[in-house]
Amino acid sequence: MEAEKLEFFNPKVPLDFQYNNRVGIGIERYLRGLGERKILGSKCPQCGKVAVPPRTVCGKCSATMGEFVEVSQEGTLENFTVGHVQLVKGQRLEKAESPYVVGLVRLDGVDSLLLARISGVDPSDLKVGMRVKAVWRDEVQGDYADLDHFQPA
């Protein structure tokens, strides 16, 4: 359909609200764990599934996942993509400064995959099935960025 062209006042409206979202029971435990260089998951009392990051409900069993367990920091790379773009502020698609790898890692003994940055390896050397391990930033602060990336074990 041909757009009808109209002349009208059309200023840019920059909207940027500040929110104060709560992380909740599961992620609070997770962040505390990161502050101790631990990766925590939650375990379903019915099906035994371990999910990382932890949460409070197993959707399949409808059960409360009240048990938080420390999991392995090593695992297998199950899937990855090389990003050539980045989504700035969740809105603008811009070319990335350099390509970067986002991978899905299955930590040993965990039933969910963890989305993580994969570094310390040339993307062309990456293979699904390769063993990887967690790399922490030098000083942990109980923050998401503590678990910096995964690299080949």
Added chain:
Amino acid sequence: MAEKVAVVAFKLACAPDLHTTRERLVFNLTRGLFDELGIDRHAIDSFVMNSNDFLDGRTISTVFLDAPSGAYLKDETKVEMDGVHAVMYGWMRIMSGQYETALVVSLALTGSQVSPYVYTQYSLSPAYERQVGLLNELSGAALQAKAYLSRRGYSEELLDLVAAKDLELAAKNPRQIRRLENAGVERVRSSGPTYEPLRELHCYPPTDAGCVVLLASEKKAAELTDKPVWIKGFGSSIDTYFFGERDLTRSPSAADAAKRAFSMAGLTDPAREIDFAEISALYAHEEPLLAESMGLLPEGEAEKAYRAGDTRPGGSLPINPSGGSLGAHAPCVGGLMRLCEAVLQLRGEAGDLQLDGARTALVHGQDGICAQQNGVVILGV
């Protein structure tokens, strides 16, 4: 069931930039539809608005649209997700016997005024995914494309085949916005990479879109149109939110939604009984993946089917004969864009894109990262 519900008319506007305001867009669409049918707003019993606050940058996005849409002093509600669900709700309102007509009013100016990625990005958990910052609809789609291709043993070329088929059709469709010359496999393959294996032309183009769809009871439809298109069935379902627990190689919720729709429509062998499908595949891999999940293609046969031209017009099951979402897509309006294309086909008004003997269509809409939630509508004449 006591009666049937028909799609009796629609108006659709799509462009990279519609050069308009929300109010004017909605007014022009509804007024255009009323004029075409020779009715006024009093012929509408129930208004089902369909938009999203995040896209409008406004709390209660439709707050200034009651007058432009004609809903002033009328029954009105709002479905804030893909438009196929607004159509389902319109059906329910009419089937309740309390209303004879329902007008779905949908819009998203995601080409010119706001990024379409806001829609999915803000649906992510502020407590985890948005903080970690690795998941977005493109990175999710890329991981899904990779998982899907590798599990099924398909080559990456399937993505190019899907996109080339869609974009060649889109080029012939005046309602699409991405109308490329020589939109073949080569052109797709030479577009820039986003997240591997997806390239720019494997992804939908940000689009300004508005759409109004008029639904009516059997009795009322007879007064309004000679070519009613019946809503035969529909279904909806939702998958887990947690990306690391999704089986990315199939869509259980699309399968559920389709099964519910088939059962409601009384279809027992959908792959045969459905003449064509209009699927909201925002990324090239989603088209075969969703088609397989919905039972339109046998799992593992998609690459063969695409190579053989089975999914092209004239093939055994044309998928997105309109060119699909790779030609134009906007959140909320997306499913309705597919629905409008299906209606044109079923009425025999699809022009250069017209299929022969199209009598039953599947229409699909989606929400969330990697189509976490899916809605399916079966239309027929």
Added chain:
Amino acid sequence: MRNVGIVGVGYCPRFVSKRTDVCIPEMVSEAVEAAFADCGLGPEDIDAVIFGNMHPFEGVNMPHLWAVEHMRALGKPVMRIATGGTTGMTAFHAAYYHIVSGLHDVVMVVTFEKHSEGDAQVGLLGIITPEAMAMMMAGIDLTGAGGMGAQGGGSAGAITYQAVSWMHKSGATIDHIDAIAAMERRNAARNPYAHLKDPEATPEKIAKTPMISYPVRFGHVCPTTDGATVCILASEERAAKIADKVAWVWGVASCASDPTTGNLIEGLITDPAEQRQCVIAAQEAYKRAGIEDPKKEIDYVEIYNGFAHQTLMYLELVGMCEVGEAHKLLEKGELEISGRLPVNASGGVVSTNAIGTSALNRVTECALQIMGKAGERQVEKEVHKALAHGWGGLMQYVSITILADKPKKL
């Protein structure tokens, strides 16, 4: 057409200013579990889920996607409904239509708001932010005659005009607004799911709260609340098997008007106390419910009163009394829990406002009164039929639900 009844109600355990301990899905989960406990159903019994809130308040788009596990909705049809303040009730209506159309038998409505995660005033002003921004950039004075600040739904904006206009029409005074606010705070003290409670509230005490903008005092205004409410509806055949006590839906209706503050661009200002959409919605709901004389037939009313004067104003508009009569009923004590026409025994929205839940809470509170399950806030008279009211948008949406203790004769 078939009958639909409410079989279960679930609230999260506390409606308070800040739930810092839980995230959105965790809070939603509490109300879902409470609703299941209330009617003995489980996730497997639910055919479809309706979800509603005003998502700009938390900055999470379509939070049902994130909360799908927590609301036990995996693999189910989920529909998101949002219409501003009326969201809770329009979501309830969507559930009603899911069943009455013959499509589903048991449908769950999930609503919440978690105002502490955002700035409710920002969320409300966001209704007009695009216009405000555009006007500022064009150099238009927003504080001048245009009264831009008053256009927003933010507290004490256009509401003050509404209150003044209503007082003029009805002959009520600010003392009556103080008195109704005090009554609702006292009622709230009997409701474990209310936010602002004061068993000792008096009109004099309310009158001492700061004046925001005449005639709206601080004590007349709703709080911002964190909370979640879930309601389960069932078809007649199923409802009879699920619950002993069912609140039956006799009639639902909604109506939309122009933003009552007027159309900014054309400068059209309507009277915010006129509320024609409320009159139309109420009349339609009565018609569908087969109610000829609401004054005689309706025993209990829950009014959506973000601001205290609205209890009295909307009582008149829904036809429960004549214009100018509501404040007289209040003076005679007839609106009290012990009165002839008890209103907002829950404490109303003015005592508890988690916006997504607020219009649904009007329905669930009516249902609990009909079922006789309202605990300490149970009114003294028998409740056979009740009316729930909700308003939203820039005072332009009104939804009405009429419930009864027996299925409607079809």
